[in-house]
Structures are given as structure tokens and as C-alpha cells.
Amino acid sequence: MRLMRYLEHSELGRGLWTFRREFLWVGLFSLVANLLMLTPTLYMLQVFDRVMLSQSEVTLITLTLVMVLFTVVMAIAELVRSRLLVRAGVRFDEALNARVFDASFSAHLAQDGASATRAFSDLTNLRQFLTGNGVFTFFDLPWMPIYLAVLFLMHPLLGWAGIGFTLLLIALAIGSHWLTATLHERSSDSELQANSYLGSKLRHAEAVESMGMLPNLRRRWIGLVATQFHRREQSHEQQHRMQALGKFLQYSQQSLILALGAWLAVRGEISLGAMIASNALMANALRPISSLVGTWKQFIEARQAYKRLDKVIGSSRSLP
Numbered sequence: 001m002r003l004m005r006y007l008e009h010s011e012l013g014r015g016l017w018t019f020r021r022e023f024l025w026v027g028l029f030s031l032v033a034n035l036l037m038l039t040p041t042l043y044m045l046q047v048f049d050r051v052m053l054s055q056s057e058v059t060l061i062t063l064t065l066v067m068v069l070f071t072v073v074m075a076i077a078e079l080v081r082s083r084l085l086v087r088a089g090v091r092f093d094e095a096l097n098a099r100v101f102d103a104s105f106s107a108h109l110a111q112d113g114a115s116a117t118r119a120f121s122d123l124t125n126l127r128q129f130l131t132g133n134g135v136f137t138f139f140d141l142p143w144m145p146i147y148l149a150v151l152f153l154m155h156p157l158l159g160w161a162g163i164g165f166t167l168l169l170i171a172l173a174i175g176s177h178w179l180t181a182t183l184h185e186r187s188s189d190s191e192l193q194a195n196s197y198l199g200s201k202l203r204h205a206e207a208v209e210s211m212g213m214l215p216n217l218r219r220r221w222i223g224l225v226a227t228q229f230h231r232r233e234q235s236h237e238q239q240h241r242m243q244a245l246g247k248f249l250q251y252s253q254q255s256l257i258l259a260l261g262a263w264l265a266v267r268g269e270i271s272l273g274a275m276i277a278s279n280a281l282m283a284n285a286l287r288p289i290s291s292l293v294g295t296w297k298q299f300i301e302a303r304q305a306y307k308r309l310d311k312v313i314g315s316s317r318s319l320p
Contacts, residue, residue: 012310022088029081030139036074037284041277043067048273089131103313119312122305129302134295140288147285154274162285165253169289176242176296186231246293257282
């Protein structure tokens with residue numbers, strides 16, 4: 001409800017809200033895809049715990065055919081939800097292009113060259129995020145507790161280990177936001193300032209050359225670009241550090257969960273199939289958070305683009 005009220009008070013938000021049906025369908029196909037992602041786990045359990053003991057080739061063939069069928073359905077669900085978002089992105093562009101053009105023109109008339117220049121690139125960034133892989137993370141996150149619950153059914157220690165790694169990755173995602181959001185915003189502001197400065201001077205290129213101002217303007221622009229590159233480098237370095245830490249947690253988690261499963265199997269508390277399946281299940285459980293850490297930069301860019309675009313559209317008037 002809070003999200004609905006927020007969108008209703010924003011012209012851009014109301015434009016996004018018109019695509020709620022497409023997002024509902026994406027959520028439905030995400031449900032199908034995430035349920036079918038349990039197929040490899042169940043397949044491993046059946047192969048190791050039933051086929052290996054019974055030595056039945058018929059059972060193996062039947063299980064394999066069912067697994068392939070479910071995997072094909074899962075791939076189709078992934079494809080359909082991707083196509084839904086791409087089509088929604090095209091319609092989003094078509095619905096807002098004219099309004100963004102009017103807003104950009106009004107900003108230019110109001111001598112706000114920075115907003116006028118940035119409006120269409122902000123629209124492109126927002127559309128690319130809404131149609132990219134990053135948005136799927138938010139549809140997959142609600143399924144993480146389901147995977148953790150299945151781990152608890154296998155063995156409580158596996159479930160608690162899953163919760164521990166989940167909390168570590170959540171802390172990493174929050175830390176990534178705190179450490180990179182401000183740096184990335186400053187980098188974007190510096191880039192916009194440098195581009196706006198260059199654009200305003202190029203519009204008066206003849207006057208600049210005739211008055212002998214070119215060397216001073218060049219030094220000023222080089223200084224702005226140097227500041228932009230320095231801030232961008234800081235932002236990228238911090239992001240790469242967080243991604244490296246995320247990969248360390250991801251890869252170490254796989255080995256540690258396998259070791260824990262092997263220890264439980266040696267003690268006779270779980271089967272060999274559960275040991276193998278728990279590793280794949282843990283990877284599925286942590287995949288959305290790992291994706292969130294990897295796509296956090298795109299999320300920040302999209303959020304900043306939304307705020308700037310909403311401000312430009314809200315402060316402008318519709319042109320005839």
C-alpha cells in the first residue's frame with residue numbers, strides 16, 4: 001500500500017503502475033521457474049537414494065526423462081518472463097518518450113541544461129534496468145526461504161548453515177549499498193557537470209575562439225574530467241572489492257556445505273543423495289542475494305535515474 005501511494009503521487013510512478021499486469025505475469029512465471037529449480041535437487045536425491053540402491057535402469061531413465069521435461073518447462077518460463085519485460089520496456093519507452101521530450105524542452109527553456117541533457121539517458125537507464133536481469137533478482141528473492149526450509153527438512157544443521165550464509169550475504173549487500181551509493185552518485189554528478197560544461201561552451205565555440213578563451217576553458221574541462229575519472233575509479237574499486245568478497249563467500253560456501261553434508265553422511269544422519277543435493281539447493285537459495293550484490297550498481301543507477309526523471313517531469317508542463 002505504501003508503494004501504491006508513492007507511485008500515485010508521481011507522474012512517472014503512475015506511468016510505471018500501468019504496467020502492473022505485466023509485472024504480475026512476470027511474478028507468476030517466476031513462481032513456475034523457481035519451483036522447477038528444485039528439479040535437480042530432487043533428481044539427485046532419487047538417483048543416489050533409489051537408483052543406486054535398486055540398480056534399476058528403468059527407474060533411472062524415467063527419472064531422467066521427467067527431469068529433462070521439467071527443465072524444458074523451466075527454461076520456457078524463464079524465456080517468457082524475459083520477453084514480457086522486454087515488451088513492457090518498449091511500451092514504457094513509447095508511453096513516456098513524448099512526455100520526456102516536453103520535460104527536456106521545458107528544462108532547456110528554464111536554462112537547466114543539465115536536466116535537459118540527462119532526461120533521455122535517464123529514461124534509457126531506467127528501461128534497461130526494468131528489462132535486464134537485475135530486476136529478476138527481486139522476483140526470485142521471496143523464494144529464498146523456501147529453499148532454506150527444504151534444507152531444514154534435510155537436516156537442521158544444513159538449514160542453520162544456510163541461514164548463516166544468507167545473513168552474511170545480506171550484510172554484504174547492505175555494506176555494498178552504504179559504501180558505493182554515495183561514491184556512485186558523486187561520480188554521476190561529476191560526469192554530468194563535465195558534459196554540461198562542455199556542451200554549453202561548444203554552443204558558443206566561435207565566441208570562445210575569437211576571445212582567446214580556449215586554453216582556459218580546456219584546462220577547466222580537463223580538471224572536471226579528472227575529477228570525474230577519480231570519483232569513478234573510487235566507485236569501481238569499492239564495487240569490485242565487494243564483488244570479490246561476494247565471490248569468496250559464494251565459493252567457500254559450496255565447499256563448506258559439501259563438507260558439512262559429508263560429515264553428516266559419515267555419521268549416518270543424512271543419505272549420500274542428500275549430501276549432494278544440499279549443495280545444489282544452497283546454491284539456489286543464495287543465488288538471488290549473490291545476484292543482488294553483482295547488480296547493485298545498476299540498481300543504484302536506475303534509482304537515481306528515476307529520481308532525476310521524476311523531478312524533471314514533475315517540474316515541467318505539457319507542451320501542445
